[in-house]
Amino acid sequence: MYVIASESAALAQATGRVLLAGTENDLDEMRAIIATLGDRARGQVFVEVPSAADIDPIATPERVTVTWLARDVRTGEMGSGLACAPGQALGRAVSAWVGEMSTGEDVFDGDGLCAWVGRSVPAAYLDRAV
Numbered sequence: 001m002y003v004i005a006s007e008s009a010a011l012a013q014a015t016g017r018v019l020l021a022g023t024e025n026d027l028d029e030m031r032a033i034i035a036t037l038g039d040r041a042r043g044q045v046f047v048e049v050p051s052a053a054d055i056d057p058i059a060t061p062e063r064v065t066v067t068w069l070a071r072d073v074r075t076g077e078m079g080s081g082l083a084c085a086p087g088q089a090l091g092r093a094v095s096a097w098v099g100e101m102s103t104g105e106d107v108f109d110g111d112g113l114c115a116w117v118g119r120s121v122p123a124a125y126l127d128r129a130v
Helices: 010-011 024-036 090-101
Strands: 001-004 017-025 042-049 063-070 113-117
Touching: 017 024, 017 090, 024 042, 024 063, 042 090, 063 090
Parallel strands: 001 113, 017 042, 017 113, 042 063
Antiparallel strands: none
């Protein structure tokens, strides 16, 4: 079962896996949400930033992993030669993670997935992801 959290409080109350996805514009809110997660939380945080110079480590519970996605070292659409647009790397990362970590069947997955997506993430890139 997938739950898309529109409020940060829903993520703090999640009993299964968590997924947070946002850009540099969502960092303050993401940090606040992560601070509410319990020690038993498990899941993934994706943060897309303009460059590696914008990475500012985030403390998380032990079973929550943070992956930083720097746009300046990624490309846009395959074969286009274009730069990575804001939200593009994030959409690919979320799509890959959900595809790898979830079948969509509670019987196989074992528990639910509660996801939160930052307000600054263009919907066009996440529509393909989930």
